[in-house]
Amino acid sequence: MSPLPDFTPPSRPTRFLIVTRNLPPLVGGMERLNWHMAQELSGRGEVHVIGPQGAAALCPPGVQCTEVPLQPLWKFLACSTAKALCVARSWKPDRVLAGSGLTAPAAWLSARAAGSRASVYLHGLDAAVRHPIYQAVWHPVIRRMDNVIVNSRPTADLARAIGVDPQRVSVVHPGVQLPHKPQPSHVLSDFRKRHGLGDARILLSIGRLTTRKGLREFVEQALPAIVRERPDTLLLVIGDAPASSLYATHQTQASIQAVADAAGIGRHLKFLGVITNPSELASAYECASLHVFPVRCIPGDPEGFGMVAIEAAAHGVPTIAFATGGVVDAVSQGQSGALVAPDDYAALAREVLAALERGPDAWHSGAVNFARQFAWPMFGAQLASALKS
Numbered sequence: 001m002s003p004l005p006d007f008t009p010p011s012r013p014t015r016f017l018i019v020t021r022n023l024p025p026l027v028g029g030m031e032r033l034n035w036h037m038a039q040e041l042s043g044r045g046e047v048h049v050i051g052p053q054g055a056a057a058l059c060p061p062g063v064q065c066t067e068v069p070l071q072p073l074w075k076f077l078a079c080s081t082a083k084a085l086c087v088a089r090s091w092k093p094d095r096v097l098a099g100s101g102l103t104a105p106a107a108w109l110s111a112r113a114a115g116s117r118a119s120v121y122l123h124g125l126d127a128a129v130r131h132p133i134y135q136a137v138w139h140p141v142i143r144r145m146d147n148v149i150v151n152s153r154p155t156a157d158l159a160r161a162i163g164v165d166p167q168r169v170s171v172v173h174p175g176v177q178l179p180h181k182p183q184p185s186h187v188l189s190d191f192r193k194r195h196g197l198g199d200a201r202i203l204l205s206i207g208r209l210t211t212r213k214g215l216r217e218f219v220e221q222a223l224p225a226i227v228r229e230r231p232d233t234l235l236l237v238i239g240d241a242p243a244s245s246l247y248a249t250h251q252t253q254a255s256i257q258a259v260a261d262a263a264g265i266g267r268h269l270k271f272l273g274v275i276t277n278p279s280e281l282a283s284a285y286e287c288a289s290l291h292v293f294p295v296r297c298i299p300g301d302p303e304g305f306g307m308v309a310i311e312a313a314a315h316g317v318p319t320i321a322f323a324t325g326g327v328v329d330a331v332s333q334g335q336s337g338a339l340v341a342p343d344d345y346a347a348l349a350r351e352v353l354a355a356l357e358r359g360p361d362a363w364h365s366g367a368v369n370f371a372r373q374f375a376w377p378m379f380g381a382q383l384a385s386a387l388k389s
Contacts, residue, residue, distance in 0.1 A: 010054040014045030019106045020099025023055040029307040034099040040380025081106040088114040092239035101126030117146040127158035149303040152326030170386035175379030177311045191283035197306035200234035204288035211249040218294035220259040221345035272373020285315035293321035306330035311372040
């Protein structure tokens with residue numbers, strides 16, 4: 001009888017288990033990042049996500065999703081941990097990734113149950129939050145992770161400050177969707193007409209109206225000087241107070257409008273609320289002369305990166321911002337915008353006026369070139385590399 005041929009069973013694709021509270025239908029930068037995290041890893045293996053209710057219908061194609069209740073927080077934490085452990089034991093993932101520090105304990109326990117590696121992606125606040133229970137329970141778990149991925153160099157500093165081994169820290173900046181082509185001129189004209197923008201020179205603000213974002217302070221302390229020099233200026237605000245964010249305190253449209261009215265510039269401010277339609281957002285960016293990002297420097301509440309500044313750059317729109325937190329990684333001085341010292345509203349107003357003087361065409365190519373290095377495929381490659389380290 002002839003000997004049996006050697007047989008090596010085919011290796012299966014790498015399996016990634018992601019545990020996160022931040023996925024659509026929730027809206028925000030962390031939600032976009034976690035969605036793309038799942039999408040990019042699905043091109044490199046099989047992905048199973050433990051996420052909030054409503055996430056399954058919106059997950060990337062080919063990504064399996066197990067939903068758990070979003071609220072209350074204790075129920076999300078308990079259910080996500082239980083589901084993650086169940087999936088880990090039966091599915092045997094090779095990598096378990098927490099989409100933020102909040103789900104690090106669930107990811108660490110699940111990785112140990114499956115005999116795999118545990119990782120966490122930190123966004124800034126999840127390393128800096130000062131709640132005593134979080135510091136007592138979550139920080140030790142984050143320190144035990146096999147590797148800690150962070151969204152910026154300042155977030156890496158925060159991770160090291162809570163005792164994470166520097167050798168385990170990898171910086172992987174969030175990505176951006178680069179537009180295939182500009183919006184047609186008639187689409188931009190229609191956007192202006194529908195929202196009553198006329199021929200105004202638009203300063204754009206996009207994001208949640210949290211205290212850290214500092215929009216009310218900008219309207220009170222910088223916008224009046226800008227309007228005096230450029231009376232055709234309109235601050236267009238897209239976003240609203242957060243409904244499901246943890247820890248974030250917020251500002252209201254009414255409170256921001258009130259300070260504008262008190263300063264006599266109420267008609268130079270317009271709120272459009274939350275916009276999720278990609279074409280509408282692209283129109284907002286491309287109608288804007290520049291993007292303002294007046295993030296405040298608040299101890300214990302850092303801005304981890306500033307994805308919206310990269311999104312603006314992808315559309316050729318410069319960002320004027322305070323140099324605080326991870327914003328310093330999201331704006332290239334002189335190329336995609338300008339950074340000024342935190343809380344110096346006079347300097348911020350001067351930089352806005354200088355950027356308007358240059359005109360949008362002067363910024364376009366530099367901003368787009370800066371944004372290209374943050375394209376989502378590059379994020380995926382860097383993330384996959386970090387997970388192997």
